[in-house]
Amino acid sequence: MPAKAAYKVAKFPARRVSVQQLQDDYQVPEFLAALKHFLNSRATRVKVVFPTESDRFEVFNQLYMANGPSVVTRHSSSWHKIHAKPKVAACGHKAESPAKFDTAFVWDEGHQPKTLLEPNGTYLVSSTR
Amino acid sequence: MVRTWSHRLVECVLTSILVVHIAQVRIIFKLPEHIGHYPHPLAYVEWFTSLRRRDPVSGQFVVTRSTRNHQRNVSVISADRFAHPCHLQAQCGRKITLDWTSDNVLEMVSAFHVNSYISLDTFVALSDCY
Numbered sequence: 001m002p003a004k005a006a007y008k009v010a011k012f013p014a015r016r017v018s019v020q021q022l023q024d025d026y027q028v029p030e031f032l033a034a035l036k037h038f039l040n041s042r043a044t045r046v047k048v049v050f051p052t053e054s055d056r057f058e059v060f061n062q063l064y065m066a067n068g069p070s071v072v073t074r075h076s077s078s079w080h081k082i083h084a085k086p087k088v089a090a091c092g093h094k095a096e097s098p099a100k101f102d103t104a105f106v107w108d109e110g111h112q113p114k115t116l117l118e119p120n121g122t123y124l125v126s127s128t129r
Numbered sequence: 130m131v132r133t134w135s136h137r138l139v140e141c142v143l144t145s146i147l148v149v150h151i152a153q154v155r156i157i158f159k160l161p162e163h164i165g166h167y168p169h170p171l172a173y174v175e176w177f178t179s180l181r182r183r184d185p186v187s188g189q190f191v192v193t194r195s196t197r198n199h200q201r202n203v204s205v206i207s208a209d210r211f212a213h214p215c216h217l218q219a220q221c222g223r224k225i226t227l228d229w230t231s232d233n234v235l236e237m238v239s240a241f242h243v244n245s246y247i248s249l250d251t252f253v254a255l256s257d258c259y
Contacts, residue, residue, distance in 0.1 A: 009157065013158075013159060022156060027155070034173060034205045035173075035205045037204075039164070042167075048165075049163065049165060051161070051164055055161055056161070057160075058158060060159075060170065062157070065214070067250075070248075070250050071249075071250050072250060073249060081214075082154055082157075084157045101154055102154055103151055104154060104214050104215050105212040105215045106212060107148060109210070
């Protein structure tokens with residue numbers, strides 16, 4: 001029987017940042033190398049466009065994951081957040097906000113359920129494995 | 130019918146395939162259009178070691194940071210690979226360091242227990258796992 005789950009991100013990204021900002025604020029020194037490796041592994045063309053230091057990336061503060069009813073209690077579906085946001089310094093009356101980089105279970109490559117894009121931007125994930 | 134990640138994980142466990150790993154999510158981002166089109170958002174993640182070792186007392190899985198060339202093992206992955214949030218608890222000795230806070234503990238500790246008691250579904254999914 002097909003399984004369904006879903007995830008979604010905000011309609012608009014939280015910010016657009018340079019590679020240097022990513023490396024500093026998100027502490028990701030290997031960002032470009034890791035992204036190049038990802039693009040190379042999925043290259044379907046002879047010529048692949050690789051990112052450079054001058055590129056800017058649209059980033060999201062969190063991803064929402066939907067889960068079906070509990071396997072134990074049968075309680076209804078719920079949404080879970082996975083945060084990935086850097087520390088934000090205090091500004092005016094706004095207090096400092098600490099960095100939050102959540103941990104998550106990740107399917108191995110090829111074992112994730114198949115996905116369909118809904119008109120409202122939600123990705124439905126269905127599995128027939 | 131909507132099913133949970135634990136249903137899916139149990140299916141995979143029954144076929145003896147190691148299918149989930151734990152990662153810390155650093156960035157969730159979109160690929161700029163001039164680089165190419167990808168149907169899902171992407172995420173830069175830092176990996177933890179595989180779910181293989183259990184703590185003899187609590188029975189919970191114990192994981193550490195996965196490394197490659199003495200650096201954190203990192204990847205860019207597609208967002209459709211996220212299965213479920215994961216709660217890690219710092220592994221402590223006889224004393225708990227007072228410097229640890231919820232904001233810094235992931236950076237300061239070397240080994241973690243995978244909290245299977247965080248939800249019933251997580252408990253079911255991990256109890257007979259591997």
